Amino acid sequence: MSELRGVGIGSGIAHGPVVRMTEALPAPAQTPSAAGAEAERARVREAISHVAQELTARGEAAGGSAQEVLEAQAMIAEDPTLLDEVDERIDAGSTAEWAVHDAFAGFKATLEAVGGYLGERAADLDDIAQRVLARLQGLDAPGVPDPGHPFVLVARDLAPADTALLNLDQVLALVTSDGGPTSHTAILAREKGIVAIVGAVEAAGLATGTTVIVDAAAGLVTVDPTSDEQDRAAQRAADRASAEAAPLTPGALADGTAIPLLANLGKPADAADAVARGAEGVGLFRTEFLFLSSSQAPTVAQQRESYRELLAAFPGQKVVVRMLDAGADKPLAFLNDAHEENPALGLRGLRALRASEDILREQLTALAEADAATEADLWVMAPMVATVEETAYFTSLAREYGLKTAGVMVEVPSSALLADRVLAHADFASIGTNDLTQYTMAADRLLGSVSAFQDAWHPAVLRLVREVGAAGARLGKPVGICGEAAADPLLAVVLVGLGATSLSMAPAALADVRHALSERTLDEARHLAEQALAADDAAGARTAAAEAAAALPPHQKETTS
Template sequence: MAQLRGVGIGLGVAQGPVARMAEPLPAPSDAASTLTPEEELARVREAVAAVARELEERGSRAGGMAREVLEAQAMMAEDPTLDAEVQTRVNAGKTAEFAVHDAFASFRDTLAAMGGYLGERAADLDDVAQRVIARLRGLPAPGVPDPGHPFVLVAKDLAPADTALLDLDKVLALVTTEGGPTSHTAILAREKSIPAVVGVAGAEDLVDGDTVIVDAAKGVVTTDPTPDELAQAQHRADARAAAASAPVTPGALKDGTRVPLLANLGKPSGAAEAVELGAEGVGLFRTEFLFLSATQAPTVEEQTKAYTELLQAFPGKKVVVRTLDAGADKPLAFLNDAHEDNPALGLRGLRALRASEDILREQLTALANADAATEADLWVMAPMVSTVEETRYFVTLAKEYGIKTAGVMVEVPSAALMADRVLEIADFASIGTNDLTQYTMAADRLLGSVASFQDPWHPAVLRLIKATTDGGKANGKPVGICGEAAADPLLAVALVGMGATTLSMAPTALADVRASLLQYDLADAQRIAQAALAADDAASARAAAQAAAQHAA
């Protein structure tokens, strides 16, 4: 028996035989084509179109975040620039397979050099190229294996197209050698409630058919487990399933301290599921869906309709809407089309909205209209606020449009360090732990090579969270958490111990976090928080919190 350690996603535990992802297809040879350039180009375009339609179909069936990711991959496959690059190579006498391999690789390298969102898309491009080449060769598309029985999937990492349609009757758990807590694999594992441990050193040595236990709560993969260990893991899995099917209750600690559990949503259509899973409101509604696929900003009427649909699903409940967060990983030509060498540190979030203030004013108008037409408790916040002056600007403008509760997101260390002054002005703050971790640790949250730094358990990040909640207490203002950290069941307890007043997460994470909170009282949560804050690094902070939690239990 051996234990391999990584970053666990959720509280799940599962056991079963390993099935490894197939190795990528070998690169095509650079042999001269025996077909005419016209024939080779026709082959490429048929294969690209077929792959794009398959990705779109997968996305349509998967829905949710997966749909957006897969539709973006389909658009990438049919990018005119890529088509031109392929055509150049085909005209030079290359085969369709080599032209696709070489052109996509060149485009991938260009994207990777850009970093940020576009750098992350480079890995997606590899997946698209593999699918096109497989079709050209008449081979099955690379992806998840099908051994004919339930299995634990082990991979270097998973492409969105693979993760989107995992058969939940077959895939018991996910283990990856790369990736971090905010990787595509981690986010989609949370969305689909699949136990996962990512960034597992040594997982590359697991062999097909090996029986393993995947313990997401502990971040451990146990190889060659004993019968007793298998029985204990099954008991925990059964207990967790029973807890998930128990009647939904409001979020609270064991001593009755209320901790409202809210949902992160990207479209109004997700509201019904969130309510069914026990969301007590919305802690983060991302408005980008109205803008990202558009060539121009949506009208006030279009926005009003969407916001009204959302608010109607939560009568009498808090709904926190984030104004457009564009730039960096979400570029919009009509908002900011200027080239930036480092867009993550450029004109994004509120900075971009101030540069195109008419878009912000129209959005505030639509939100005020929707608020007037519904009975929800609307809160509106600005993204990427970094100064007290920006806070004053946004709150003043929001109040001008009749927004009753106006706040800011704390994603930049400067806002956390100035939280006492920021929250003199703002009605509330919500901490986006994904970006706060990225900027604190100088580690691109979408870049796999620095995934180990992208961990919200790092004491530097926790201290900034504590500084923000302290600023809230000093001013009598609420401070919530809406980043991925809130979906980590033990970290959620620590965040409450630091003073977080609400937690917002993907709806599928609500049951685990609700169950976790009920195991501890406020004094326990504060001790767990202090243990983590006193550590030197993320791993020791997590371990110290686990030790404190076991003592409390």
Template sequence: MTDETGQAQALPAELTGVGIGPGVAQGPVARMADPLPAPEDVASALSVDDETARAREGVAAVAGELNARAEQVGGTAAEVLEAQAMMAEDPSLQEQIDAGIAQGKTAERAVFEAFATFQETLTAMGGYLGERAADLADIAQRVIAHLRGVPAPGVPDPGHPFILVARDLAPADTALLDLTQVLALVTTAGGPTSHTAILAREKSIVAVVGAAGADRLADGQTVIVDAAAGIVTTGPTAHQLADAQQRADDRAAAASAPLAAGALADGTAVPLLANLGKPGDAAAAIALGAEGVGLFRTEFLFLSATEAPTVAEQQAAYEQLLAGFAGKKVVVRALDAGADKPLSFLGDAHEENPALGRRGLRALRANEQILRDQLTALAQADAATTARGEGAELWVMAPMVATVEETEYFTAFARECGIRVPGVMVEVPALALLADRVLAATDFASIGTNDLTQYTMAADRVLGSVASYQSPWHPAVLRLVADVGFAGRTLGKPVGICGEAAADPLLAVVLVGLGATSLSMAPAALADVRASLRAHTLDQAKSIAAAALAAGDAASARAAAVAAASPTRPA
């Protein structure tokens, strides 16, 4: 990069981005290879049939590779890879590829143009679908590489442990990272809910995403990646390197400590729960110390279906989940789809701004039979597992609730269907502002900090260009959490946190100080949060929270919390 005079600009001492988790790592940089160049737009020397066969074979081969990788990794990574494989073989894409070949284009060029067109469409839609646009680019690269008989661009292998620097990482690359070699991830693109961020959390990889200027880091250059601070130190001193190593060692020691229930230093219990997306993830979460489930996403049953699953199909999955957490609390979120995660059986009307459209409870209420079937399946699974002596404490919450009337509707409807403990997610600021009336009308609230931050800050949670606004540390977001926490204490109702904010060890202390009674997160974050809570009493947590609330912006709030938590050390 050069300045206005054409002179090379010095690389800043620190690059800032969005840190994923609390980890810190150091090592030499290895940069991801640049994408393959676009195929030339030249006439094919082969027949239309031959080019069509080549294109279809290439797409099928890549889809098969993605599915094979999915089988190797499991968890969220597998879901992402399976979704990519489905995208690769989308009939609409194939039709557009065929049309390009029929015009005389090569298979490579037809694939490039078809995927680019679909990518532009998804990007324009924004939200969840906009974030998936990058997946299409990766699939196209892989198909074109296969057609050319060359390796697809991927993770480098310098022969030693390294800090991986890339514009962004494709799910297929992230899912199979060799964690004995990749010390940390740094990307110039992506936000806190990008695939890189999601999979970094799941695998407990140190990562900073959306770090402007990281593309200027050189291969072999030693850097420190501080996810807790969201900073990449480009020219670290010996003292900084030693401090980073000590922090990494301390974190490793905490992770290997014996498992214990979540609690503050004074014994105040703070249950630490897991955010999960499939029943089969139960055993791994419990092994990492999960005391139950604070957010079970039911979308896995719906997103790949052309029609809503039956009550019996859903009940079988829910029974597996409840049996896996027998005797523990399990909080299930009703289907959170529609608008940015469209389902044909929920309505397919295009919306200009899907993040503000008909999603969550809004979509379910317009398709009440789907909601009734889901709640009935959950109630029947609860009864069946309880009868077998392997039941869990089932709570069910509605997503995207905005009013007291919606709260009353869902609570009554859920009880009618046999749900014993209904509640609502607080993701819309309006609901937080009326928390006293909301909690008077239902049994519990769970704060989804990802969406609450998005709507409070008017910043799309998947848009890298506004990632700096997407911080749950912002005092405006914390004040809304405090309002819900106060209402919960006053009315004696539980208030959980199930957004990514709960996975930040210091922010977890702040959230408890604001009134949160439980915290739910990716299982990989449990050890760090457990150790952080045990370092503070409830009174100290309240003081740290008060310091953060008094700040004027997210960075100042975090700095104030650091100072309040460690008064003898500078922030």
């Protein structure tokens, strides 16, 4: 038996035989065209059009985030700049196959050099190129195998088109050697509730047929496990399934302490799934979807309609809307098109909005109008707040538009360390653990080579969470968690022990977290938090909390009248 480590997505567990992803098509030879440039260009256009239509159709069938991703891929496939690069090579005498291969490779290198969000998207070009080449050669595009039995899929990475339409009756779990917690594989696995571990470098050596246990909660792949280990894994999976099937109840600890469980959403259409899974409102609504696909800012009317649709899905419930968080990995030409050597430390979040205040004011106008037309409890918050002055600026501006509850995202260590002064102005704080971890650990959250540092269990991150929780308790201000850390059931309990008063996560994680909270009292959550804080590193904190939890007696959640 051996163990491989990576970044776990969610908290599920599964076991079964490995089946490796189908290998990519080999690079075509660089040979002169015998058909002529006009014929080669026609072949390329037919192939690209076919692939774009196929990606769009897959997206429509998949829905959700997968549809956004696949539609973006279709747009990349038909990008005029990329097509010009292909034509240039064809005009020089190349075959359609070589021109596509070489042009896509060059475009990929350019995106990788840019880094950030565009760097992450560079991997998508490999999949698009493979599909175009397969069409040109009359072959089936490489994709997910179908061995005819349940299996653990192991791959270097998965293309969005493959992840979007996985047969969840057959694919027990995913393991990739590449990718990080924000890769497309991770995002779509999280949304679909698939057991997954990404960035497990040594997974490249796993052979088809090998039995493995994939434990996402521990970020661990156990190779050739014993029968007892497989039995324990099966029992854990069964317990998790029972928790998911349990009646939907409000989030609460075993002693009755209410901990509202909210949903992180990316667009209004996601609301129905969140409601069905028992979300008690929205802890993070990302407004970027309105802006990222546009060459100019959407109008107030367009924004108002989207916000109205969202708020209407949660009558009487809290809905926290984050103002546009652009910059860094989400560049917008109409907001900030200046080149920055290190955009993660540049003009992003509230800084970018202040530099283009008309966009911020239009967003607040649309939100205020949508709020007036619906019955949800609207809260608004500013992203990437680093100073007390920024807090005062945003909350004052929000109240100018009649928005009664205005808060800030705590994603920068400075705002965590000054949480008492920040919360003197803000009505609430919401901790974005993804960015807070990135800035605390000086580790780019999109860079696979430092993904091991991108772990919210690190005691340095937990100390900052404690600072915010303590300030909130002293001032009577709510402190929510809306980063991916809230989706880790054990870490969710620890975060409550550090002072979090609500937790927001991908809807697929709600059942696991609801069950985990119901097993612990507030005193026990604080005890687990103390054990984690006493550790020296993330792995030690996770282990200490897990061991402390195992030593505690089981509870039945108390009923409250």
